Amino acid sequence: MGPCNGTLSPQPSTPQFSLGVSVLLALLMVLLALVTVLGNVLVILAFILDRNLRHRSNYFFLNLAISDFAVGAFCIPLYIPYALTGIWHFGRGICKLWLLMDYLMCSASVFNIVIISYDRFLSVTKAVSYRAQQGMMSSPVVKMVAIWILAFLLYSPAVLLWEYMTGCSMVEEGQCYAEFFNNWYFLLCASTLEFFVPLISVTYFNVSIFYNIQRRQRRGSIQYCESPGSSSVSWRFCFLLRRGPSLSELEDSASSSMRTKKESLVTESSSPSRVNSVTPENDFSVCARARSKLHHDKKIAKSLAVIVCVFAICWAPYTLLMIIRGACQGKCVHPILYQITFWLLWINSSLNPFLYPLCHDKFRMAFMKILCPKKFAILRSNSC
Template sequence: MHNSTAEIPHTAATYNETCPTQSPSSEFSLGVLVLLALLMVLLSLVTILGNSLVILAFIMDKNLRHRSNYFFLNLAVSDFAVGVFCMPLYIPYALTGTWHLGRSLCKLWLVMDYLVCTASVFNIVLISYDRFLSVTKAVSYRARQGIMSSPAIKMVAIWVLAFLLYCPAVLFWEHVAGHSVVAVDQCHAEFYNNWYFLLCASTLEFFVPLLLVTYFNMHIFHNIQRRQRRGSVQDCESAGSSSLSWRFCGLPRPGASSPSSEAEDSVSSLTRSWRPAAVANGPSRKESSSTALKRNFSASFSSKTGSKLQRDKKIAKSLAIIVCVFAICWAPYSLLMIIRGACHGKCIHKSLYEATFWLLWINSSLNPFLYPLCHMRFRMAFLKILCPQKLATPKSGNTPSL
């Protein structure tokens, strides 16, 4: 993400006079360098094309313009910036060990790199939080579906917080310190070896977000498991005892005088509307009509509950995949960055650190492929773009909600 391992520790400007920077060309053969260059360029192209597809899908498919899906769009924009700006500028620097583009562009690259990578992490937290609300607080979440200002504010806040975490330090560290510790032919942040700053920043950038998304996922799975247990024990359609069935399902028991839930109120009001006809036809017709109505309502209530539970299961699984990929890609880099800062780069081999650095960027390449894997709406939108002839005559029916 943020720093190059092509540099050596720079504690003073005179260090390069006695020990010049060792470039990868002195470690690898020409064939290996060409292979590395091809892999880096390929990764950049995959990142650009994948996230471009997500952005294009939002533009062309109105079904994707759902309140929660805008957070995926925000994530795609940050990942797209990684592929179109951060990776291409870093490739020649990684291969040669020398920055040839000047100090101004170096500062811009550092600001963009820190900004978009941090925004990508914060977007994953925001997506997890939104899914957490949709599963555990479904009623209040649906009540805010039409409010677009709230998601827009959250999306802007993500970029503001991401900028404030690293970018002021990138821009003004050397001015506050009074001198620069970065060589002329290198490009990395001034706090590259400041262990205290790296520990604090990494905590806010990775460890706190990881704890938050873990907390949200645990509550989502706990909520789903609780509803599954409740549904298996309190199956409205197959319960043998009618009084237990009505009580477990939140419906009024036969003969109950005062309903105690929204479902009971609905059945009670509908039953009262049928009452004149039932009385006219005699007591037996009244009882059969009321019982049939309650059974129909119970079946509808159970069907809707089961559909919501299945949708929430898909949400939980897709979110778990995205979060696990995020943790795998970010954890090695975050840990090694802190360790390397503490020992000033002497205890971590630069090749190992470079591998974790690219693993972090791979997360931006994988995210677009996780969307169609986990979300049917994204899959259908991608098919419309890539294979429009196959969907020229779509069958009637509702698009799945995920």
């Protein structure tokens, strides 16, 4: 496919650096690639070696780690010489493959973040139905496959077929960027699906979880269970208030508890040797579990808040700048500013292994088992 004569779009300009700056940047880029690869390899190994991690929701972390690993192992290394010299040295075939992989992996990473947030949203706001489906392994597998299909359909057809649809190539020799690089109509539509919709979705999930937790805290603020010596009615109310009951449930529970208490008093009077009612202790355990669930959900909410903030910080500058740059044909955006926002996307892939799995105790223990087996053995023996 030949070039478009007289209609070449301005190439993505690459800033020129001195030798010292180039060496420093090269070291930082290589370091970023290593951190991205090693961090995501650790997540994958932990999932393979530790059976305790093979929980339905953790499969999405595995999917995220695979996409981010490909970014560090393939996308970043090939781009380093291009970023420093401004010349693509690997030919058009490898350029197409690099573009395909870069757009695919970054899009898959975003969609995995959305599905992780959605899964956490369900586990907090719809806990009963979520637990009832724990054994259905087909559900996460279908979602994982769907993520890769959607990520492929978003950019890959345009990367592969754009020049054939236009009849010529707009990319100069020695350069490597997508044919639609300066088509802001396409960039706006694709960015809406890749960034704006996921950001709104993740924010909605996060706000819903916080609202759910606040509502449960308000309902539980009426403390009917101050001490294990309280009546069984009080303990039953405590449990129901924490899970958000209806008024009829409260009334039924109260009447049932009163009947139980009267029956136990009759039994106690006829059999003095019997132990007093154990209902308060049982209800105390129920309340303790409710408090534990609420504490666990708070940790999930905090981790999702981190997801929203980091995702927005890493993706918003590039997305907005890419649309602006396409609209003005690259004439209104400084090359260094564009490069900084471009690298922020890949920094997100290096941060993901630390932001998500490390928020969970099971992943931390699995990492310790791999990296510090002696310390893990000591902790395990102490716990036993």
